[in-house]
Amino acid sequence: MTAPAQATLLRAVRMKWWEPLLWLAAFATPVLFPAQAPIVNETAIWALFALSLDLILGYAGIVSLGHAAFFGFGAYAAALFARHVSPDPHVGLLVAMGASAVLGFAASFSILRGSDLTRLMVTLGAALILLELANKLDWLTGGTDGIQGLTIAPVLGRFEFGFDGRTASYFSLTLLLLFFLVTRVIVHSPFGATLKAIRDNRLRAMAIGVPVHARLVAIYTISAAIAGAAGAAFTLTSGYVSLETLSFDRSADAMLMVVIGGIGWLYGGIIGAVVFMAIRDVLSNITPQYWMFWIGLFLVVLVLVGRERLFKPWTWFRGARA
């Protein structure tokens, strides 16, 4: 490889000058605006979840409507671990990730074959089965009440999860940064390149010798583990877990975030989560009961107009079929 070509390839991968600033700003928010710390925490968890979905949706091209299965599984695993084994958040996090990864590994074999519709149905069905199980196995999961009033030990033995949400927001932001860096390495590695090849043309990827099934299993497992980490962060920082963590709405919202921010771009999920939380906050203040209508309208317009043109309203009516 010649030097200029190498430089060009690396430029796309290297960290841009604004990226550290963005993260610094994110980490400064809980200090500068202490009242907003719980929202920062919630947004960071959503962003982490959206990041995990982007990994399979944007990079491997798997349309999943049931990603909340892994989020909720991680959340419940963390809650059960905290209640029955140990209140330590670090081990709890690892256990939840491990549990979700195992589930993701098992589920990954169901998404290897068939069309988009089949995959949509299988992922959705898996999430619904988990929701149904969490609802009916009430001796284990608390049924519709969920598991409440968990005591979580301080992070690193020093920082308590308090009511002000500051520790919680730093815990989630750190997780987000950590997994962002991990996924960044993954998608820019040769492994990531083969994923994109599979997404763009599965048949050709197979023809040039990419082990398609093994790659899909691997990325699905990784994505499930990260979603599990997001779920565990939810449980650990809020001290409870409910059926909502497994619901269809959660899967759909995460997909919406990835789409708002941009598919196949790691910041997409993060930016999407921030924008989505802001929109939802504004809308639910205006119309508490009917904000779903506006989210729906937003989705319809988004798809009809196209994401690239959404922020340039003057192009909306020009050559829609171009």
Added chain:
Amino acid sequence: MLTILFDGIAYGMLLFVLAVGLAVTMGLMNFINLAHGAFAMAGGYITVLLMQRLDVPFLVCLPLAFLGAALLGAVLERTLYRPLYRKPHLDQVLFSIGLVFMSVSAVDYYVGSTQQIMQLPQWLKGRTEIGSLGMGHYRLFIILVCAALTVVLQYILAKTRFGSRLRASVDDQRVAAGMGINVNVVFLSTFAFGSGLAGLGGALGAEVLGLDPTFPLKFMIYFLIVVAVGGTSSITGPLLAALLLGIADVAGKYYIPKMGAFIVYALMIVILLWKPNGLFVRQGGKA
């Protein structure tokens, strides 16, 4: 035992009428339409509101529900759906979820979020017992109407000129268009007809399935199961899938209420893992 089978068949037939439009449009346009339940809900609300507020007889409401939903389908197809046929599946999924959200909130806003209660006419209430088989009259009525519809649909698809055009377009759009078939008109009328059937199913099912603004979300998965399991290339596939689903669901809820909907989802995943393109795939059509 027989009663459960009977109820399951009634439920399955109802699901078939609700979902068959989705199967045809999905097979025809390769469009993943999650908003199909919204048309069913429209039909259900047309019936319930007409009966409650204007005292329109039940039998008059059914065709009105069909027409209302069909009209809605035709308008939406022409304005919103058509530009999306060639978009990726992800866009279609997002778009139709958006429509579902909008319909749920809109109905909530105009009608209220309470479950609607349908007053059946006197002659449809009651039950007939034959040996161990107890038949609710309304369920019998549903089975008869749906069976008649199935026969008519099969006739239209297999024997009429429109049916052959439709089948040609499903098999290969481009060749069909090349043979002088106006594929757009076929699409439009099929979409409208499918939406109308969903509306009729929603009207018939308002009493059995329950009708509230979350209807499209609650039953979306059921319609999709019917289509995914039954395949999209014929109407016998969805019919059998709907009957299977209906019987499995009713029997599952009766015998093992603890597991609830679990059985249905598990069954679907197993079938899809075994045959990813559905149970009844016709050979020779496009992949």
